[in-house]
Amino acid sequence: xxxxxxEIKHLEAFLQxxxxxxxELDVEIRLLWDQEWKQxxxxxxxxxxxxxxxxRQQLRQELQAVHQRLFG
Amino acid sequence: xxxxxxxxxxxxxxxALILDREKTLENIYVNLYPVVLHYVRQxxxxxxxxxxxxxxxxxxxxxxxxxxxxxxxxxxxxxIMAVCKNRWRRELEKRNRQQELSPEISEQxxxxxxxxxxDHKLAAFVEQLGxxxxxxLVSFYYLGQRMEEIAEQLNYGTxxxxxxxxxxxxxxxxxxxxxxxxxxFR
Numbered sequence: 001x002x003x004x005x006x007e008i009k010h011l012e013a014f015l016q017x018x019x020x021x022x023x024e025l026d027v028e029i030r031l032l033w034d035q036e037w038k039q040x041x042x043x044x045x046x047x048x049x050x051x052x053x054x055x056r057q058q059l060r061q062e063l064q065a066v067h068q069r070l071f072g
Numbered sequence: 073x074x075x076x077x078x079x080x081x082x083x084x085x086x087x088a089l090i091l092d093r094e095k096t097l098e099n100i101y102v103n104l105y106p107v108v109l110h111y112v113r114q115x116x117x118x119x120x121x122x123x124x125x126x127x128x129x130x131x132x133x134x135x136x137x138x139x140x141x142x143x144x145x146x147x148x149x150x151x152i153m154a155v156c157k158n159r160w161r162r163e164l165e166k167r168n169r170q171q172e173l174s175p176e177i178s179e180q181x182x183x184x185x186x187x188x189x190x191d192h193k194l195a196a197f198v199e200q201l202g203x204x205x206x207x208x209l210v211s212f213y214y215l216g217q218r219m220e221e222i223a224e225q226l227n228y229g230t231x232x233x234x235x236x237x238x239x240x241x242x243x244x245x246x247x248x249x250x251x252x253x254x255x256x257f258r
């Protein structure tokens with residue numbers, strides 16, 4: 001994978017609390033001084049939130065369909 | 073109508089939801105809905121209320137099972153039924169409170185509560201990515217499907233290439249959310 005994608009993967013592990021302590025500390029320190037990077041992290045966090053919203057919409061539709069099939 | 077299926081325990085139900093979500097949800101729903109409908113109707117509710125309540129509680133259950141936050145000591149339906157009862161009690165309390173207020177105030181409170189609801193605008197950013205990207209992301213991160221299965225369903229040659237695609241889609245989503253964060257957090 002290209003470096004930008006590796007970084008996304010790395011941040012994902014950070015946001016899920018799966019990084020080894022030392023690497024986690026590196027990320028946290030960079031968050032303190034690198035504003036642009038901090039913005040990227042915020043956007044990635046928001047991405048998972050967006051996926052959750054989209055997922056909920058889909059699951060809701062699936063349950064509606066189940067309801068229609070069984071009791072509609 | 074189906075016959076009542078055996079109660080399914082947490083570890084099995086996670087597996088079942090991953091392997092065949094449709095069938096598993098159907099099994100839960102067919103047992104749950106009639107009981108909740110009966111319960112809600114006896115307590116000032118309608119069929120529509122029951123439907124909402126069941127669906128929201130099943131969604132909550134799904135998320136908890138996928139995030140492995142749940143230690144089920146009883147069957148799935150027993151657990152979700154308890155959630156439904158709790159939520160219905162709170163809903164009734166809320167409705168009663170609103171009735172005590174004057175119509176104008178009650179309307180105002182209603183409007184404010186709507187504003188507090190989760191931001192559905194965010195989902196639109198995922199849809200914008202196109203069907204394939206949106207499917208990869210939702211299936212993996214929300215529905216908890218395995219990469220092997222996703223790769224096969226969406227005709228990616230290998231798990232590896234599906235995984236790379238997943239991160240590319242996430243990258244596009246992240247970029248597209250720049251506009252959103254600037255408008256909302258500054």
